[in-house]
């Protein structure tokens with residue numbers, strides 16, 4: 001696990017670093033509050049940080065406040081390090097957003113158990129966030145999470161003038177799959193189909209389970225023509241071969257609706273989804289295992 005230490009006292013910082021590395025932590029160090037804030041806001045930042053209270057410029061209290069107000073997509077466990085150990089200071093640090101408090105000079109055993117507690121809470125927090133945003137059967141985003149991503153991309157579209165496209169995919173005759181092969185076989189098909197779809201997307205595309213057998217893909221910086229190409233890759237990856245399950249080889253296909261929003265259109269999330277849904281309806285009506293583009 002990665003831990004960030006922010007301390008302007010070089011000796012104290014090196015001692016802490018050595019101690020934590022001996023315990024197996026991957027340690028990053030910074031010497032001031034501003035650098036701690038910058039690092040903790042990066043997506044791959046450590047989930048646990050030990051912050052010295054007294055630092056030049058931005059102090060530990062300011063770091064805690066800023067991290068709590070800016071970092072919303074994950075939880076950073078913050079331990080305040082200070083020689084001020086009276087109750088009023090503990091209260092001030094915790095009110096600013098610190099999770100725990102270690103007096104300076106620290107007792108090594110106390111430091112070890114406090115970091116262990118922080119690590120446990122951090123890991124639980126990560127597991128909870130994963131469960132809240134991912135579908136248990138397929139492991140892809142759940143409906144709420146993929147819609148959140150689309151909403152953020154539409155906001156970005158307004159700011160950066162890049163198009164956004166969505167692909168709605170719906171498994172064909174899936175009720176029949178369940179009826180003929182059983183519900184467990186249906187589950188296996190869903191898992192394999194999402195695996196195949198995920199395998200043909202770009203790393204920055206997002207795949208979510210919108211409903212039972214409905215998938216939603218969000219394609220940032222992608223116009224209608226680009227989205228149609230991705231949709232064809234998705235369609236053929238699913239239809240190319242039957243899904244091998246413990247209940248037999250099950251032919252599967254997706255009907256797909258595609259819609260894109262361009263800069264200046266002021267397209268809402270529900271508006272874009274309605275367009276893609278209407279296109280999907282046409283793909284079903286047109287014979288299934290096919291793609292339709294909204295507005296055509």
Ligand SMILES: Nc1nc2c(ncn2[C@@H]2O[C@H](COP(=O)(O)OP(=O)(O)OP(=O)(O)O)[C@@H](O)[C@H]2O)c(=O)[nH]1
Pocket residue numbers: 137170171172173174175176178182183184185186187190211212213284288
């Ligand atoms: N095995 C399994 N089946 C599911 C799951 N979620 C939804 N379904 C099934 O998906 C089926 C969807 O059926 P319909 O909406 O009638 O659609 P369809 O049979 O795919 O027909 P078309 O969409 O018109 O091609 C239903 O039988 C649901 O029970 C799931 O998690 N696992």
